[in-house]
Each structure stands twice: as C-alpha cells, then as structure tokens.
Amino acid sequence: MNIHEIRSSYLDFFKRQEHAVIPSASLVPENDPTTLFTGSGMQPMVPYLLGESHPLGARITDSQKCFRSQDIDEVGDNRHTTFFEMLGNWSLGDYFKKEQLRWVFTWLTQEIGLNPNQLYVTVFRGNESIPRDEESVAVWKELFSEVGIEAKDVDHSERDGMQGGRIFYYDDTKNWWSRSGSQENMPVGEPGGPDSEMFWDFGETLGFHESSEFRNEPCHVNCDCGRFLEIGNSVFMEFKKTETGFESLPQKNVDFGGGLERIAAAAADDSDVFNIEAFAGMRTTIESLSGTKYQDDTNAYRVILDHLRAAAFLIADGVAPTNKDQGYFTRRLIRRAVRFGRNLGITESFCGRVGAQVISEYAPMYPKFEEMNHVIQKELESEEEKFLKTLGKGEREFKKMFERAGAISGEDAFVLYSTYGFPIELTEEMAGEQGQEVDRETFMAEFKKHQDLSRAGATQKFAGGLADHSEATVRLHTATHMLHQALRSVLGDHVEQRGSNITPKRLRFDFSHTEKMTDEQKQQVEDLVNENIQKDLPVHYEIIGLDEAKSRGAIGLFEDKYAQLGGKIKVYFIGDEATDEYFSKEVCGGPHVERTGELGHFTLKKEESCASGVRRIKAILD
Numbered sequence: 001m002n003i004h005e006i007r008s009s010y011l012d013f014f015k016r017q018e019h020a021v022i023p024s025a026s027l028v029p030e031n032d033p034t035t036l037f038t039g040s041g042m043q044p045m046v047p048y049l050l051g052e053s054h055p056l057g058a059r060i061t062d063s064q065k066c067f068r069s070q071d072i073d074e075v076g077d078n079r080h081t082t083f084f085e086m087l088g089n090w091s092l093g094d095y096f097k098k099e100q101l102r103w104v105f106t107w108l109t110q111e112i113g114l115n116p117n118q119l120y121v122t123v124f125r126g127n128e129s130i131p132r133d134e135e136s137v138a139v140w141k142e143l144f145s146e147v148g149i150e151a152k153d154v155d156h157s158e159r160d161g162m163q164g165g166r167i168f169y170y171d172d173t174k175n176w177w178s179r180s181g182s183q184e185n186m187p188v189g190e191p192g193g194p195d196s197e198m199f200w201d202f203g204e205t206l207g208f209h210e211s212s213e214f215r216n217e218p219c220h221v222n223c224d225c226g227r228f229l230e231i232g233n234s235v236f237m238e239f240k241k242t243e244t245g246f247e248s249l250p251q252k253n254v255d256f257g258g259g260l261e262r263i264a265a266a267a268a269d270d271s272d273v274f275n276i277e278a279f280a281g282m283r284t285t286i287e288s289l290s291g292t293k294y295q296d297d298t299n300a301y302r303v304i305l306d307h308l309r310a311a312a313f314l315i316a317d318g319v320a321p322t323n324k325d326q327g328y329f330t331r332r333l334i335r336r337a338v339r340f341g342r343n344l345g346i347t348e349s350f351c352g353r354v355g356a357q358v359i360s361e362y363a364p365m366y367p368k369f370e371e372m373n374h375v376i377q378k379e380l381e382s383e384e385e386k387f388l389k390t391l392g393k394g395e396r397e398f399k400k401m402f403e404r405a406g407a408i409s410g411e412d413a414f415v416l417y418s419t420y421g422f423p424i425e426l427t428e429e430m431a432g433e434q435g436q437e438v439d440r441e442t443f444m445a446e447f448k449k450h451q452d453l454s455r456a457g458a459t460q461k462f463a464g465g466l467a468d469h470s471e472a473t474v475r476l477h478t479a480t481h482m483l484h485q486a487l488r489s490v491l492g493d494h495v496e497q498r499g500s501n502i503t504p505k506r507l508r509f510d511f512s513h514t515e516k517m518t519d520e521q522k523q524q525v526e527d528l529v530n531e532n533i534q535k536d537l538p539v540h541y542e543i544i545g546l547d548e549a550k551s552r553g554a555i556g557l558f559e560d561k562y563a564q565l566g567g568k569i570k571v572y573f574i575g576d577e578a579t580d581e582y583f584s585k586e587v588c589g590g591p592h593v594e595r596t597g598e599l600g601h602f603t604l605k606k607e608e609s610c611a612s613g614v615r616r617i618k619a620i621l622d
C-alpha cells in the first residue's frame with residue numbers, strides 16, 4: 001500500500017467508528033504564538049483537549065501535515081524527515097484506552113496487514129505523581145492473546161535488553177507526552193498524559209544492531225540502532241500541570257498520532273522510509289540529473305528528498321524563503337539541499353524539477369499544490385539561483401578561513417552569512433565535517449550588532465558605505481582601498497579617508513587634502529592602481545588586536561564599527577602573504593575580491609572639492 005492508500009484506509013476506518021474527518025491545518029499555526037510550525041497533529045487540537053467543545057463533535061480524525069525544524073540535522077538516516085504526515089484520531093472526553101488501543105491494533109493488523117508478531121509496545125512505568133498504566137497493559141495483553149501471542153510485560157532496563165518481553169515500561173522521558181516533553185519540562189497549565197507507543201520490528205536478521213554503533217548495547221525497542229521503528233503513539237491526555245503537580249483535566253482525552261510514511265515503511269517491511277513510493281519520482285529526477293544512484297550516497301539523497309519536499313509544502317502554505325521567522329527555515333532547507341546537490345555532481349538547476357515531482361505526487365491530496373504550482377517551482381528555482389551565485393565563492397572563502405586558523409570563528413561565520421548567504425547552521429555543518437565547532441555566541445553577537453546598525457538609520461545603512469554586496473560593488477570596494485593607498489603614495493601620508501560610497505556603477509571617495517590634484521598626480525594615481533591590478537595580487541584579511549594593526553601600518557578608520565570584532569579588528573591586506581609585502585593594509589569590514597586581477601581597468605572620472613580641506617574622487621572599473 002502506498003501512503004495515499006494508507007491515509008484513506010485510516011480515515012475511512014475511523015469514520016466507521018463515528019469520527020468526523022477534518023482537513024489538515026496549515027503548517028503555520030494560527031493563533032498559537034508558542035511555536036513557529038505545526039509539529040504534531042495535536043497542536044491545532046489543544047483548545048478542544050482543554051475542554052472547549054469542537055463543532056464537529058467528540059470524535060475527530062485527520063492526517064495533519066507536520067514540520068519539525070529541530071530534526072533538520074537528524075535527516076540522513078533511514079527514518080528521520082523534517083516534514084511528515086501524522087495520522088490522528090481524537091477522543092475529546094469520549095472513548096478512552098480500551099477502544100483506542102483496540103482500534104489502532106485492529107487497523108494496523110487487519111486493514112494494513114501488519115504481522116502482530118513484529119509489533120511491540122511501551123507503556124508508562126509510573127512515578128510518585130502518576131500511577132503505572134496497568135489499564136493499557138491489560139488491554140494489550142488481551143489484544144495480543146486474541147492473535148495467539150502471549151505478551152509478557154517487562155520493566156525496561158538498559159542492561160537487560162529485550163528480556164523476552166512484548167510490553168515495556170518506560171519513564172516519563174519516553175512514555176509521557178506533552179508539547180513540552182517530560183513532566184518536569186511542562187509549564188503550569190499545559191495538558192499532557194501517559195502514552196503507549198507501538199513499534200515495528202524489522203528484524204534482527206537485518207543486522208542493524210550488529211553493524212551499528214549500538215552493537216555493544218543490548219537491543220531494546222527505544223534504542224537507536226534502527227531495528228525498531230516507532231509507528232504510532234496513543235496519548236491518554238487527562239492531566240494538566242499545576243504549581244505543585246498535576247490535576248485532572250475536565251475530560252479524559254485520547255490523542256493518537258501515527259507517522260504515515262513510517263507505517264508505509266512497516267507495511268513494506270523495508271526499514272528505509274525513503275524507499276516509499278512517494279519519493280520515487282523525486283529520486284529518479286535526482287538520479288538522472290546527477291548520474292548517480294540513490295545507493296551511492298543515501299545521506300545526500302535523503303537530505304535533498306526530505307528538504308525539497310518540506311520546502312515545497314512550506315511554500316504551499318505561504319512560507320517563501322526569506323531571512324527571518326518561518327521563511328528562514330525554507331531558505332535553510334533549500335540551501336542545504338543545493339549544497340548536497342552540488343556534492344552529488346548536479347550541475348543544472350534542479351530544485352524546481354524536484355519540486356515538480358513533489359507537486360505531482362501530492363496534488364491529488366492537497367489541491368493547494370495545483371493552485372500554487374508555479375509559485376512553488378519559481379520560489380525553489382530562484383532561491384537555488386540566488387544561492388548558487390555565492391556558494392562557490394563562499395566555499396572557497398570557508399576553505400581559506402579554515403586553512404588560516406584551523407577553525408571557523410564566529411566572526412568568520414558571520415562573514416559567510418552576510419556576504420555569501422550561508423545560514424549559520426550550514427557553516428556549522430561544514431565546520432563539523434572538519435571536526436570543528438563554530439562559536440555561535442560570537443556569531444550571534446555579530447549578527448545582533450549588524451541588526452542594530454542596520455536599524456541605526458539611512459546614512460549608516462550599508463556596511464562601509466556599500467550599497468549592496470553584488471560582485472560589481474565588491475570589486476569597486478577593493479578598488480577604493482587601492483585608490484586610498486595610491487593617493488597616499490602620490491600626495492603624502494596626510495591623506496585620510498573622510499567618506500566612501502559605493503554602488504555597482506562607481507566608487508566615490510572623499511579624503512583630506514587641501515589642493516586640487518594636478519593632471520599629472522591624477523595620472524600617477526590611476527597608473528599605480530592599474531599596475532597593482534595587473535599584478536593580480538591576492539587579497540586576504542586577518543583579525544588582529546588594535547595595537548598590532550597600528551604597528552603593522554594599517555590605515556583606515558580604526559573606529560569602523562563593522563571592522564571591530566570582540567576587541568579585535570579586521571584588516572584587509574592586498575599583496576603577497578609569503579613575502580609580507582603589501583600594497584595596501586586597511587581596516588575594514590569587507591567584503592573584497594580574492595585577487596586584484598578581478599578588477600579589470602581602473603579609471604578616475606572626476607576629482608573635485610567636496611568640503612573645506614576635503615576632496616572627492618569618482619572612479620569606475622571596466
């Protein structure tokens with residue numbers, strides 16, 4: 001059965017148990033400021049679980065789209081996805097444990113055809129505030145015995161592994177559900193309750209446990225070796241956290257959530273959820289664009305499959321890629337997928353094409369995909385295009401930073417973010433591949449400083465007087481440094497920067513000097529800049545102490561806020577590091593080109609007075 005058949009079967013089954021079928025809510029929660037995304041089926045149901053009456057009655061069922069941003073880094077193994085559909089059924093003060101466990105067991109074993117021998121369950125062990133869930137244990141024993149299985153209940157212990165058990169007791173870190181997790185983490189007023197989870201056993205013979213990092217631990221259903229997969233969770237939501245403990249909610253609720261793709265994986269008895277049919281079209285597209293096969297690099301494929309499917313669903317719910325709030329996650333997903341796509345050797349634009357496969361797979365269930373078809377593809381394509389413009393350069397910059405310091409500092413990470421559009425998490429991931437961590441605190445401090453500055457008004461709007469970080473602007477920015485140095489060489493060391501403004505078309509540089517420049521001086525300045533462009537000098541920066549910067553002869557605005565990083569200062573050097581001979585050393589926040597050869601030809605267009613004792617030059621590159 002594919003996911004669409006399983007979804008229909010589930011909704012039909014619960015409809016037969018007198019449940020009202022409701023459509024999935026948006027991935028962006030309405031009226032819920034506590035969270036950015038809908039991460040579980042119960043989230044939109046919270047008011048009803050707390051006692052408000054539902055217009056459609058006390059029995060509700062649905063298949064809810066979910067996005068768990070916190071799982072982005074988990075994607076790559078055989079079972080984690082950021083986006084998934086959660087099959088749900090709710091009793092709002094109506095039926096309870098007996099009916100719930102029987103229905104789910106019946107649906108899974110009879111309608112989906114899962115072999116009960118491969119099903120294992122867990123229940124709440126009990127503690128000083130809430131008793132052990134004996135009632136669920138009794139129901140499970142009966143259900144298993146009806147299919148000829150004697151279900152032994154055992155207290156889970158890490159040391160003893162399976163102990164021949166079928167029903168396992170766990171504490172509230174595993175068998176308790178609330179939006180905030182364990183009992184201890186719940187804020188006052190939050191609803192929660194003990195739960196009973198179901199696991200599918202892919203079998204020891206597959207050798208997961210033997211070959212995994214968990215091979216020295218005895219296997220149990222909740223261990224992470226991959227043999228067992230949680231496919232459903234019945235939460236008995238009957239409590240509310242108080243100042244001193246728990247009190248009963250006005251009604252006893254059931255909140256069931258079952259991972260649709262995971263159930264499909266169990267039904268196929270294939271432990272890889274990315275092997276389900278829903279991914280087949282996307283997978284083929286990636287295979288043909290990259291000339292590789294899924295098995296060649298399952299990790300990269302899984303990241304691309306998961307991330308682009310999630311991004312398509314997010315865009316369909318109105319979350320286009322941006323730099324903040326929900327949109328930041330769409331951006332992160334697409335950019336991460338793009339990087340993995342490059343690693344697979346894809347050279348063409350692929351996000352829109354993979355997106356088209358998501359649309360054709362899901363449009364029959366989600367009509368929005370049909371309506372938003374063009375928007376989704378366009379957003380995916382343009383985000384990919386944007387990132388590709390800076391990805392290569394950013395990766396080279398990353399490499400240089402890494403080689404220079406053996407690590408990526410928080411400041412470096414901010415440069416990668418602001419100049420090359422690398423989400424911090426991507427930089428962290430790349431550093432992680434080299435066995436290094438990034439100092440996120442420093443990154444955040446930089447980020448905040450930048451935000452504060454960009455709020456500080458129009459005149460200060462652009463770092464170092466740059467209108468943007470386009471290639472043309474960056475080239476002119478490097479040319480400005482060279483001009484500054486050339487003016488000092490020709491006119492004398494009294495020349496100091498008084499202002500700078502750069503657009504993609506021209507640079508404008510104000511400096512201290514009292515007389516009009518002669519034609520000869522102008523020619524000398526132009527020649528000096530062009531000579532050094534032709535030398536194709538490398539450009540690099542170092543973050544050093546203020547005193548060191550001065551003693552090494554750096555010029556420029558030492559008070560430049562953009563160049564100041566945690567008591568240190570960023571200095572750009574134009575010239576050969578090996579000989580330590582530089583044409584220019586200047587305090588600056590960047591960004592700059594990698595080599596002066598990229599600048600082309602420098603022409604001084606105008607030299608005029610700007611204020612008393614200040615001259616202004618306009619110049620271009622072509």
Ligand code: SER
Nearest residue numbers: 040042233255256257
């Ligand atoms: N709320 C529970 C979960 O998300 C069951 O729906 O697992």
